[in-house]
Amino acid sequence: QVQLVESGGGLAQVGASLRLSCAASGRTSSIFTMGWFRRTPGKEREFVAAIRWNNDNTYYADSVKGRFAISRDNAKSTGYLQMNSLKPEDTAVYYCAAARGSIVSMVQYYDYWGQGTQVTVSS
Numbered sequence: 704q705v706q707l708v709e710s711g712g713g714l715a716q717v718g719a720s721l722r723l724s725c726a727a728s729g730r731t732s733s734i735f736t737m738g739w740f741r742r743t744p745g746k747e748r749e750f751v752a753a754i755r756w757n758n759d760n761t762y763y764a765d766s767v768k769g770r771f772a773i774s775r776d777n778a779k780s781t782g783y784l785q786m787n788s789l790k791p792e793d794t795a796v797y798y799c800a801a802a803r804g805s806i807v808s809m810v811q812y813y814d815y816w817g818q819g820t821q822v823t824v825s826s
Contacts, residue, residue, distance in 0.1 A: 705729045705815040709799045712820030714741040715789050719824075725782040725799030725817060731756075736802040737775060741795035741822075744795060748798065752784060753807035762807045767793075789824045796821050 711723040727734065738753035752773040753762045761773050767786075775782040782799060797820050800813035 704733060705734060705801050706813055707799045707801060707817035708753075709797065709817040709820040711732060712797060712822045714823045714825065717789060717791060719789050719821060720785070720787045721789065722748065722786065722798055723799070723820060723822075725779045725784075727782070727801060731780045732777060733803050734801045735804060735816040736807055736813075738800045738802065739773065739782075739784045740798045741793075742798070743795045748810050750798070750810075754782065756801075764808075775777060775820040778821045786822070789822075790823050791826055794822060794824045812819075 706728045708726045709723060734756045736753055737756055739751040740748045741751050742748040749813050750764050752771055753768055754773045754775055754816045770788045772785040799817040801815040804812055806812040
């Protein structure tokens with residue numbers, strides 16, 4: 704089992720930056736992919752970004768490409784999502800997820816989920 708705990712959400716103004724963290728514990732050796740998803744009321748959870756746990760391959764949704772950056776620190780078993788140039792449409796609950804497999808953008812292929820952290824971008 705892997706436990707994930709997100710932190711770093713909050714309120715930001717348009718154009719500002721926030722960094723989310725995802726601390727992993729438990730059987731972290733089983734993680735192959737770490738991803739970030741977000742959900743707004745009335746919508747399905749959508750893919751934001753993903754990173755391989757053991758190399759530097761990264762993947763982004765078109766909506767965040769060029770503004771968000773995903774990274775990880777294996778020594779700390781922690782993943783990060785740096786969010787820059789925030790927009791009101793980035794307002795959502797952000798979830799960290801970990802997968803034992805290689806598919807990056809589909810919710811059903813992730814095995815472990817954090818509890819979520821709220822990000823609100825105001826104008």
